Amino acid sequence: MIRHLATLALLISGAAPVAAQSFDTRASAAYVLDFTTGVVLLEKNAQEPLPPASMSKLMTLYMAFDAIANGQLSIDDRIGVSEHCAGYGGSTMFLDTTDRVRVEDLLRGVIVLSGNDASCVIAEGLSGSENLFAQQMTIRARELGMMNSTFANSNGWPAVGHRMSLEDLGILANLLIADFPTFYPLFAEETYDFDGRAPANVNNRNPLLGVVEGADGLKTGHTEEAGYGLVGSAKQGDRRIIFVLAGLDSEQARAEESRNIVNWAFRQFAERKLGTEGTRIAEADVWMGEVSTVGMTLRDDLKLLVPISGSNAVSAEAVFNNPIEAPIAAGDQIGELVIRLRDLPDTRVPLIAETAVAQGGFQSHMQRAANVLLAKVLSDAGDAPVEDAPTENASAEDAPAEDVPADDVPAVAE
Numbered sequence: 001m002i003r004h005l006a007t008l009a010l011l012i013s014g015a016a017p018v019a020a021q022s023f024d025t026r027a028s029a030a031y032v033l034d035f036t037t038g039v040v041l042l043e044k045n046a047q048e049p050l051p052p053a054s055m056s057k058l059m060t061l062y063m064a065f066d067a068i069a070n071g072q073l074s075i076d077d078r079i080g081v082s083e084h085c086a087g088y089g090g091s092t093m094f095l096d097t098t099d100r101v102r103v104e105d106l107l108r109g110v111i112v113l114s115g116n117d118a119s120c121v122i123a124e125g126l127s128g129s130e131n132l133f134a135q136q137m138t139i140r141a142r143e144l145g146m147m148n149s150t151f152a153n154s155n156g157w158p159a160v161g162h163r164m165s166l167e168d169l170g171i172l173a174n175l176l177i178a179d180f181p182t183f184y185p186l187f188a189e190e191t192y193d194f195d196g197r198a199p200a201n202v203n204n205r206n207p208l209l210g211v212v213e214g215a216d217g218l219k220t221g222h223t224e225e226a227g228y229g230l231v232g233s234a235k236q237g238d239r240r241i242i243f244v245l246a247g248l249d250s251e252q253a254r255a256e257e258s259r260n261i262v263n264w265a266f267r268q269f270a271e272r273k274l275g276t277e278g279t280r281i282a283e284a285d286v287w288m289g290e291v292s293t294v295g296m297t298l299r300d301d302l303k304l305l306v307p308i309s310g311s312n313a314v315s316a317e318a319v320f321n322n323p324i325e326a327p328i329a330a331g332d333q334i335g336e337l338v339i340r341l342r343d344l345p346d347t348r349v350p351l352i353a354e355t356a357v358a359q360g361g362f363q364s365h366m367q368r369a370a371n372v373l374l375a376k377v378l379s380d381a382g383d384a385p386v387e388d389a390p391t392e393n394a395s396a397e398d399a400p401a402e403d404v405p406a407d408d409v410p411a412v413a414e
Helices: 053-069 102-113 116-127 130-145 166-179 183-186 251-267 362-380
Strands: 005-010 029-034 039-044 078-080 101-103 215-223 225-234 239-248 270-277 281-287 293-298 302-306 314-320 333-341 346-355
Touching: 029 166, 029 251, 039 251, 039 293, 053 102, 053 116, 053 130, 053 215, 053 225, 078 102, 078 116, 078 130, 101 102, 102 116, 102 183, 116 130, 166 215, 166 225, 166 239, 183 333, 215 251, 225 251, 239 251, 251 270, 281 333, 293 333, 302 333
Parallel strands: none
Antiparallel strands: 005 314, 029 039, 029 239, 078 101, 215 225, 225 239, 270 302, 281 293, 293 346, 314 333, 333 346
């Protein structure tokens, strides 16, 4: 079977491409993800491992939520406090070695109060020692796709080698929201008063909660080395965004930059429906089938995140092996549609067989074989190949492009 690339120029396009207005952030590193579509809207030094400060507590929380989900831990369990954990400074729950603290209180102590001692207690409760827990955090992070994260402790206390990239923090926030919907509302709690011990430390430091529409998480961070940072999320309508900022020089700058980036992400981009399930996108040749072609259709409704301002050129190509060998079942994935929009990553969606195609009989096989042989002979003689013969390396230049206004989108164009 010869591999082919069949290219289409279709869908939406206006005149000259104009990208959405970019966001010029003051943060030394930034990452913005559209949770709903998975499209990365902004990256700035996002793959660089940086000191994450308390934002790395999100990994401790992931480990704790996972342990609860697996039955290893219960929110009603009580865990003792070691001298090591009680000795942490910075933001704490003011725990001491006489305490045995419920896991639910520890979770709120980490999320709302950013308790360094609470993170340590969870770590020791799960692994026996904070050092071993940090090693396990690193291993689990790799398994989850966070390849630029290495942990030296449970809470982000400054330590040599304790690093996370902002992209990894975005991946982690995505997982917390998607995997633990029962626990995620804890991140929206604005206050928590544990046993009246720390009246000066009862407020969530997330500057967006109660201020920005739909803001509901996740975690701030600050050390002298890391600067001020935030892993945040907000949902407006059917869309949710996740953003990570690091390296800002003050709490005020963190609050302002966070508000601005949320407004930009929601106002500069919109999700649009460009095609419906079952719409035919292309047609592929069939090898050794009872018919010579099969339609390729969208498996699902096609939704795309596009910039709101200006016109935006979109091109798409159907990628598949041509011809496709029979038998083919209706609904089999036989290719994919790759959609390209300026300044955004490619979007890939599956294309499925519109109808079933059975293997052809002897006569059909012989006719196909004869067509291929004739095509070979004519090609060697310098003539054009006949229809139905496989040809190599079809490209975008083989099919004419057609531009369609963005606001008058046809379902598809072949």
